[in-house]
Amino acid sequence: MASENATIYDIASDAGVSIATVSRVLRGESNVSDETRQKVQRAIERRNYRPSSIARGLMSKKTHSLGIILPKLLNPHYAMIFTGAQEEARMLGYTVSLFPWSSLDTKAYDPATMLIERRLDGLIVCVEYLPDDHGEHVLASLRELRRVMPVVLIGCVPPWYDFPAVSNNNAAMMKEIVLYLVSLGHERIAFIGGFAEDNDPQRRDIGYREGLREARLPYIESYRVFCKGTPEDGRAALRGMLDALKPEYWPSAVIAMNDLVAMGCQGEARDRGLRMPEDLSIIGWDDLFCAPYLCPPLTSINTHQQQTGARAVQLLLGGEQRRETVDWELVERASCAPINKGKEI
Amino acid sequence: MASENATIYDIASDAGVSIATVSRVLRGESNVSDETRQKVQRAIERRNYRPSSIARGLMSKKTHSLGIILPKLLNPHYAMIFTGAQEEARMLGYTVSLFPWSSLDTKAYDPATMLIERRLDGLIVCVEYLPDDHGEHVLASLRELRRVMPVVLIGCVPPWYDFPAVSNNNAAMMKEIVLYLVSLGHERIAFIGGFAEDNDPQRRDIGYREGLREARLPYIESYRVFCKGTPEDGRAALRGMLDALKPEYWPSAVIAMNDLVAMGCQGEARDRGLRMPEDLSIIGWDDLFCAPYLCPPLTSINTHQQQTGARAVQLLLGGEQRRETVDWELVERASCAPINKGKEI
DNA sequence: GGTTCATATGTTAGCGCTTACATTATAGTA
DNA sequence: TACTATAATGTAAGCGCTAACATATGAACC
Numbered sequence: 001m002a003s004e005n006a007t008i009y010d011i012a013s014d015a016g017v018s019i020a021t022v023s024r025v026l027r028g029e030s031n032v033s034d035e036t037r038q039k040v041q042r043a044i045e046r047r048n049y050r051p052s053s054i055a056r057g058l059m060s061k062k063t064h065s066l067g068i069i070l071p072k073l074l075n076p077h078y079a080m081i082f083t084g085a086q087e088e089a090r091m092l093g094y095t096v097s098l099f100p101w102s103s104l105d106t107k108a109y110d111p112a113t114m115l116i117e118r119r120l121d122g123l124i125v126c127v128e129y130l131p132d133d134h135g136e137h138v139l140a141s142l143r144e145l146r147r148v149m150p151v152v153l154i155g156c157v158p159p160w161y162d163f164p165a166v167s168n169n170n171a172a173m174m175k176e177i178v179l180y181l182v183s184l185g186h187e188r189i190a191f192i193g194g195f196a197e198d199n200d201p202q203r204r205d206i207g208y209r210e211g212l213r214e215a216r217l218p219y220i221e222s223y224r225v226f227c228k229g230t231p232e233d234g235r236a237a238l239r240g241m242l243d244a245l246k247p248e249y250w251p252s253a254v255i256a257m258n259d260l261v262a263m264g265c266q267g268e269a270r271d272r273g274l275r276m277p278e279d280l281s282i283i284g285w286d287d288l289f290c291a292p293y294l295c296p297p298l299t300s301i302n303t304h305q306q307q308t309g310a311r312a313v314q315l316l317l318g319g320e321q322r323r324e325t326v327d328w329e330l331v332e333r334a335s336c337a338p339i340n341k342g343k344e345i
Numbered sequence: 346m347a348s349e350n351a352t353i354y355d356i357a358s359d360a361g362v363s364i365a366t367v368s369r370v371l372r373g374e375s376n377v378s379d380e381t382r383q384k385v386q387r388a389i390e391r392r393n394y395r396p397s398s399i400a401r402g403l404m405s406k407k408t409h410s411l412g413i414i415l416p417k418l419l420n421p422h423y424a425m426i427f428t429g430a431q432e433e434a435r436m437l438g439y440t441v442s443l444f445p446w447s448s449l450d451t452k453a454y455d456p457a458t459m460l461i462e463r464r465l466d467g468l469i470v471c472v473e474y475l476p477d478d479h480g481e482h483v484l485a486s487l488r489e490l491r492r493v494m495p496v497v498l499i500g501c502v503p504p505w506y507d508f509p510a511v512s513n514n515n516a517a518m519m520k521e522i523v524l525y526l527v528s529l530g531h532e533r534i535a536f537i538g539g540f541a542e543d544n545d546p547q548r549r550d551i552g553y554r555e556g557l558r559e560a561r562l563p564y565i566e567s568y569r570v571f572c573k574g575t576p577e578d579g580r581a582a583l584r585g586m587l588d589a590l591k592p593e594y595w596p597s598a599v600i601a602m603n604d605l606v607a608m609g610c611q612g613e614a615r616d617r618g619l620r621m622p623e624d625l626s627i628i629g630w631d632d633l634f635c636a637p638y639l640c641p642p643l644t645s646i647n648t649h650q651q652q653t654g655a656r657a658v659q660l661l662l663g664g665e666q667r668r669e670t671v672d673w674e675l676v677e678r679a680s681c682a683p684i685n686k687g688k689e690i
Numbered sequence: 691g692g693t694t695c696a697t698a699t700g701t702t703a704g705c706g707c708t709t710a711c712a713t714t715a716t717a718g719t720a
Numbered sequence: 721t722a723c724t725a726t727a728a729t730g731t732a733a734g735c736g737c738t739a740a741c742a743t744a745t746g747a748a749c750c
Contacts, residue, residue, distance in 0.1 A: 005464075005493065007736055018700045023738065033698060048492075053462040054402050055736035058705045063399060065442065065463075073428050074634060079418045086418075086443050095463065097410065097442040098431050117398040118410075118440065119350075147393075148350065231638060263638040288635075289419060293576060293608040295640035352706055363730045368708060378728065400706035403735045 006047040014043035026051055063119050065095045066316065069103055070126035075229070077258065077286045077305060078126055081154060084309025085124055092317060094121065104141040112145055122150040122316035124309070127157055128194075128229065152316045154308055156194075156203075157323070165323045166312045168303050171207035173328050177255055177283055177301065178211025180330060185339035186253040186281065190223040192237045192265065193257030202325075208255070223251055227261065234264025242272065252281060252339050259284035259291055262298055266335075270295075277337035287331050297333035304328065351392040359388035371396055408464050410440045411661065414448055415471035420574070422603065422631045422650060423471055426499060429654025430469055437662060439466065449486040457490055467495045467661035469654070472502055473539070473574065495664065497657045501539075501548075502668075510668045511657045513648050516552035518673050522600055522628060522646065523556025525675060530684035531598040531626065535568040537582045537610065538602025547670075553600070568596055572606065579609030587617065597626060597684050604629035604636055604645055611639060611680075622682035632676050642678035649673060 008026075012019045017036060024032050025040040032040075043049070057063045066089055070078040086096045103115055104125070115123065123145060127138070139161060145151055146163070153165035174191075181189050191208050205224075212219050222245055227237035234256055242250055256262035262284030266276065274280045276296050284291060287302035304326050311326060353371075357364045362381060369377050370385040377385075388394070402408045411434055415423040431441045448460055449470070460468065468490060472483070484506060490496055491508070498510040519536075526534050536553050550569075557564050567590055572582035579601055587595055601607035607629030611621065619625045621641050629636060632647035649671050656671060 005736095009736080019737080020701080020739085021699060024699090027738085031696095031698065036698080050458060050461040050493075052403075052464055052736055054399060054408060054464050055705090056738075057399050058397075058403055058707085058736080059738045061705080073418075073424045073431075074421060076419060076421060076424070079421070079424045082443070083418050086445065090445060090459075093459075095442045095444070095459070097440045098427070099440070100431065100435060113395060114435075114438075114440070116395045119397055119399050148395075231634075260634075263635065267638060289576075289605075290608065290633075290635040290639075293612060293635075293639060350706095354706080364707080365709080365731080366729060369729090372708085376727065376729090381728080397706055400735090401708075403706080403737090404708045406735080 005052070006049045008049075008051065010047060011040065011043045011049050014047065015039040057119075061119075063121055064093055065097060065118070065120055066122045066124065066313065067097050067099050067115055067118070067120045068124045068126070069099045069101060071101050071128045073098065075258075075260065076288045076290075080305035081126060081309040081312075084306030085313050086309075087306070088310035088313040092313070094313070094317070096124075104138045112141060115145060116148050120149050122152070122313075124312045124316065125151060125153050127153055127155045127161075150316050150319065152312045154312050164315050164321045166308050166315065167202065167323070167325055168308075168328055169325045170202045170204045171210065172202075173301055173303075174204040174207025174255070175211040175214070176207075176330060178208060179215065181253045181255070181281065181283070181336065182211070182215040182217070184253075184281065184336060187217055187339075188220075188223065188249070188251040189217070189253045189255065190225070190241060190251035191255045191257075192225050192227055192234060192241070192261055193255070194228060195226055204257075222249075227257070229258055229260055231260045231264035231267065234261030235268040236264075237261070238265045238268045242268075250280075252279075253336065254280065254282045256282060256284050259286045259288040259298060259300055262300070262335075263290075263294060266294060266298075277335055281336040281339075283336050287329075291331070292333060294335070296335045299333045299336040300331055302329040302331050350397070351394045353394075353396065355392060356385065356388045356394050359392065360384040402464075406464075408466055409438055410442060410463070410465055411467045411469065411658065412442050412444050412460055412463070412465045413469045413471070414444045414446060416446050416473045418443065420603075420605065421633045421635075425650035426471060426654040426657075429651030430658050431654075432651070433655035433658040437658070439658070439662070441469075449483045457486060460490065461493050465494050467497070467658075469497050469499060469657045469661065471499045472506075473500060495661050497661045499653055499657050509660050509666045511653050511660065512547065512668070512670055513653075513673055514670045515547045515549045516555065517547075518646055518648075519549040519552025519600070520556040520559070521552075521675060523553060524560065526598045526600070526626065526628070526681065527556070527560040527562070529598075529626065529681060532562055532684075533565075533568065533594070533596040534562070534598045534600065535570070535586060535596035536600045536602075537570050537572055537579060537586070537606055538600070539573060540571055549602075567594075572602070574603050574605055576605045576609035576612065579606030580613045581609075582606070583610045583613045587613075595625075597624075598681065599625060599627045601627060601629050604631045604633040604643060607643055607645070607680075608635075608639060611643075615640075622680055626681040626684070628681050636676070637678060639680070641680045644678045644681040645676055647674045647676050 008019045008022050011022045022040055025037050068082055068085055073079055089096045099115060103112060142151060151163055153163045155167055157165045157167055178189060209219055225237045225241045227233040254265055256265055262282050265282050269276055269280050284298045284300035287300040291298040291300045308326050353364045353367050357367045367385055370382050413427055413430055418424055434441045444460060448457060487496060496508055498508045500512055502510045502512055523534060554564055570582045570586045572578040599610055601610055607627050610627050614621055614625050629643045629645035632645040636643040636645045653671050
């Protein structure tokens, strides 16, 4: 292991040239004679020399490495974003390191230090649900970070977060979902999901209301419950909603903020003896790999996460300040069914 | 963005001291007078100075960054390992970057270049199923990498891979699983999984046979089918097995190489109208987050992946050459049931 | 044959740190 | 008072590259 790496000086002396010439060969400059170039190449191969990107970076002030911060890699949603980012970054000669969400927690001591000291060429931050005043802290950290490196956000980004970002048009997606459920005959449609920042024009609540309005259905407070994003949260949220309503007012369809919440809802529904989709249609969000293997297979909305990650890298390295949205796709499976068919069974 | 970072010279001149003194303060050396120290601290805070770990690394030859290579982040199994590694690394002041599996593909041009040029302080490689002669290529790459940086392996590691590694005792786990199923009354127990290297003393096939022997059950070729690790692979494998057998010889229990394969098996079983667990018990491996939400909830074996990742980092940074195994835990859920109870229904 | 210019190569000063060594100031000792 | 040990600080040489500039060698031109 580690038998002292060769340096450019070793190669130069082996090949009998100056380090400048070696550097020229390394960078593929044209003004080197073929003969010299070959001597250098051979020396490089003999010693298995690889130039240090560290030393290189010191001069160029580029590290060719990016960072990504996300709430939880265990959620495949983020794993997909990461994968997309990593693949795109690699194509462009960059590396992506994972930093914990706590790097944004200004309550901890100087959390961004590690990020800044590494002189990343850019940072991708996946923003989720921001409860209470926590959003303030995150925003403060983001602003500080942006002073020293380009930052691109992914996900739920309120407009006053004045950052370039990649996201989905949540309002439009949500509206499509509502109208899809309406087209299946549903009239009591619940939405279980996180708090969206009030002013976010793309927020899901807007789409939810718009969909209902367009279908001439009332917005019913009890059908809108809030929760965080785990299966347990989803289960508790659905339980709370059903407990508070007489069975005859129970929703016939539930829109879950993500597939994890949808899974929790399925669990709760099953425990209550509700048949799915006959008694309850459920639709998820993110189209995780396991969606087809749930019972019933979960209808969900594919948000093209890998593309999102890749696009974020492009914005980052292109220095573009835009906010961008990526396409989505409703993937129909068995968890949503026409309501009449359900009732007739 | 990026208003030219301050350097140690800026701080020195602001504070009216030499750069050596600033460096002393930065590294917390004691032989600096309180007065000077405070002057320097103030200058640092005023300019929001963060020393460059790049420059630092040039001298110290340490980058404080690790790499991880894994087959597919989308498999939560690897996401858990990564998470464990990342958290441990962070505690120790290290960062973890993700590199694609293709970095080990010696068929591609000089794949390790990116890894080596970055002068990582260590590399974790998650080794999965190694089909055919591909293992040779991977091994060659690993050997080359080890010449320049410490490497620790995770997962399925044949003994002639002379590397430090963290893994589970697959033989013991498998034996436990077989005997667990036997204790439920199963006698026709199938195993659907990858090829294990012949000489691996910890391989699952050994545990499978041992378990059967101990239970005085015959080893039946048809119950041992091979496949890769996706749900589709699992589905196809089970289909192939059942197609080839008369229904009265169908297994009553299936051990899947991982939860993804188990999910595929569930799908296939459901399509064939098999009741689970009455007609078929299935046990998975990895205990993914979705296991409790499958139908029926999947019994699986928790391999403590986060701990595995963390341990790998410790070995890496401790320079330990050992091979180590981590504990596991059988998590019982509804997908495995006593066979008699099943038949009686 | 000297001037000019293109081509090939070498020299050297950084990049922002760490660190061995040198220097200065201060106090303690004989 | 001179002499030495100690503490506080400064100087400068790297670490392994890049890049601006300098130099050398010919070929082309009038």
